Amino acid sequence: MDGTEGLDDGPYRVYHVVCQLIYLHEGPIALHEQGLAGRCNQHILTFRRNLKALLDAGKLRIIDGRLTNDRAETELQLVQDRRSTSAKGGRGSRGVRKGSGRGQGEVEQRSSGDVPDKALNSNGSVSSPLSEQQHHKSRGEESRGEKSREEKKDAAPYGARSGSLDLGEPEPPRSKPPPSDPEAELFRRGREILGDKAGGMISQLLKAKDRNVALARAAIEQASTKENPREFIGRIIRGNEPTTVVQP
Structure with missing residues (x-):
């Protein structure tokens, strides 16, 4: 803002x-002068004069x-x-995740193999006795759960499993979501483009x-x-609908 306060409107x-x-x-x-002049709503000669003023002032430069x-x-x-940083998963140039709190010395020790990092190597073969007990316990609970499901399946009536006998209440039909209202979508999209208080303009x-x-x-x-956008819609409402100009 400070660098453009002295510029004229053009x-x-x-x-x-x-x-x-x-x-x-x-x-x-x-530098397509005709297209840029159209976007600036200026005559081509006026645009050239204004562009030269910006080039002389160092505001813009022309390279190739x-x-x-x-x-x-x-x-x-x-x-x-x-x-680029996001593509690397938030890691810097030395492979350390930003905000992880790990010191450089710790990273260098782990990279050299002096200090094993069990927290980072979750696929290692070394495990504690406690983890072995938890592993066997979870396998035992899983086998008991599978056995219980098999017993329930065998105890169920034949019709309930094969579908030949209907013993339960029919499942109520699922209600479909109501179709979207085109006019409501028009007002929603219009407020996104023209502002939250543009309901009257959209109605017009x-x-x-x-x-x-x-x-x-459209x-x-x-x-x-x-x-x-508001000026553009206002011209349509007043009957002075602008024509579409394809810029180069």
Whole structure:
């Protein structure tokens, strides 16, 4: 904010849009003047003049025909570093999980084989007498449970096992979830894009589309791609529906 307070409206608009696109594409963007001028809602000559002002001020740079910003590059590099750390399961460059509290000396001892790590090696062949007793106890309980299930199965009537005799109450039919209401989904999605207090605007949009929920939902989704979704929907409500322009 401090670096853009001295910019006029035109250069600030170009700077804002270009930085947004750099973050969106996670890197420098191609210098397509016609497409960028359209996104900035500026004439091509006005866009060129504003872009030159930003280049002269050092706010933007052109490298190999692509626009970039120094601060954006720094932030995107931090994002990449966090992703790389997450991909390693939160482990740093020395293989130690962050926040584990293990000292470097302990890690080096374990890596050299001087100190066995029984807590980390759960598949080791060495076990304590207590663990052996627990193991045999769990195997005994499991065998008794299987025997009890077999006895219950043998004691059950033939019809109950084979399905030839119905001795119990029929299972009540399971209720199906109610189908989703398209209009309710329209209002839910509209509040996500336009704000929590946009119920009145969504009702006006639905009226402008002759109560056609599908058309109103399509307008909401199209507005989600705009820089100012509320302004876009407002133009539709006023009857000044914008045309779709495909940018290069």
